[in-house]
Amino acid sequence: MSSLFPVLTESSAGRRPALRFGERALTYAELAAAAGALAGRIGGEARVAVWATPSLETAVGVVAALSAGLTVVPLNPKSGESELLHILSDSAPSLVLAAPGDELPGPVGELERVDVDVRDAGAYAPADAADEDPALVVYTSGTTGPPKGAVIPRRAVASTLDALADAWRWTGDDVLVHGLPLFHVHGLVLGILGPLRRGGSVRHLGRFSTDGVARELGGRATMLFGVPTMYHRIAEALPGDPGLAKALAGARLLVSGSAALPVHDHERIAAATGRRVIERYGMTETLMNTSVRADGEARPGTVGVPLPGVELRLVEEDGSPIAAYDGETVGEIQVRGPNLFTGYLNRPDATAAAFTADGWFRTGDMAVREADGYVRIVGRKATDLIKSGGYKIGAGEIENALLEHPGVREAAVTGEPDEDLGERIVAWVVPVDPATPPGADELADHVARRLAPHKRPRVVRYLDALPRNDMGKIMKRALGDA
Structure with a gap:
């Protein structure tokens, strides 16, 4: 090699x-x-x-x-x-x-x-x-x-x-x-090894700051990699920082990954800079699977199309492939290609369980495919797939809808047992103003108008902050303890 x-x-x-x-x-x-x-x-x-x-x-x-x-x-x-x-x-x-x-x-x-x-x-x-x-x-x-x-x-x-x-x-x-x-x-792989394989250079901020982003992108850097928490902080800072807006506007590529970037932050950054953030989708076991291409449409809420060499399919719970490209039919993502890991160290049982008999890796992520092949992830199978009233519902699209409400700063959605529906949708909301949070009925109607009535939250719980890990991902399993 x-x-x-x-x-x-x-x-x-x-x-x-x-x-x-x-x-x-x-x-x-x-x-x-x-x-x-x-x-x-x-x-x-x-x-x-x-x-x-x-x-x-x-x-x-x-x-x-x-x-x-x-x-x-x-x-x-x-x-x-x-x-x-x-x-x-x-x-x-x-x-x-x-x-x-x-x-x-x-x-x-x-x-x-x-x-x-x-x-x-x-x-x-x-x-x-x-x-x-x-x-x-x-x-x-x-x-x-x-x-x-x-x-x-x-x-x-x-x-x-x-x-x-x-x-x-x-x-x-x-x-x-x-x-x-x-x-x-x-x-490490994308941010350090990527530039070195290309023969380019990397400027690491040491610790993320919007000032650092403005300084480096304003100093002839061309690309920015970040996670949603970073882009949210950028979106919050843009109205009062014309230098940051100018620096972002001059970038060739703004890339977000590791979790979904809320549509609201997409739009705020695009409005202030004229540049759209593109998203890609990967995980430790597969490295990168899909991305919006540099010459493609940066469509908020999607992670683009499969990368060269990567095969991707959606499957039902019984493993049967889903043929629909309708933007509605939810299935688990399975991938196959040279980007995959070889297995879990010292865990042949876990390795065997992670793959299908014909060599597809079970990602555990749930998604739909648009008519043009764009993939839109709606959540994790274990924590984000909610079965309510006979529907399979992805928590991610409800979270994005909640974040479009002007009174919502952060939002997470989970399911909990319901005797009638099977599971009911629960919204965990950090309000912009804790003294006057938007009401549960108001939020439910807001979601129903944007998505569909069966996707509205039945319960709203208010928090001061959502539990997150070092990468800024929301730890939903900790919400029950909040």
């Missing part, structure tokens, strides 16, 4: 900027030298952990390990000790790469440690590695048990990044801005 980072072997790219974190930066020549030196120190290992802080050291450590043909286990610095202990005992890395001076908690501190020196210099000579060799073991957030380690092969990383290059017209001339964590596929 060819190198994941062919530009690192090209002398012509030497002075081009590769990575910048705050005031610290590396050119391609400096990155190749640092990665080559580190690869030489760790090349005899098989699997290494990386203490994945938002830093040059994390990026160099991952590039060095992948260039040496090793498998990387990114560690979330915010994880608790019990979760870290589970990940380390399950993945059994031989050592941990970290920035000098980083304090490593108990179970991580017991590993052999190699400090990453980004100014070290050595010859860059990528090892031969096969397509199916594992590149990453990324742990998924456990909902019913401890996290599972998704084994992501090198061909999945390469195929996803190349498919996105096709869809987004992503080239070495692009400069990407993001402030995402580096322990998951969005921030």
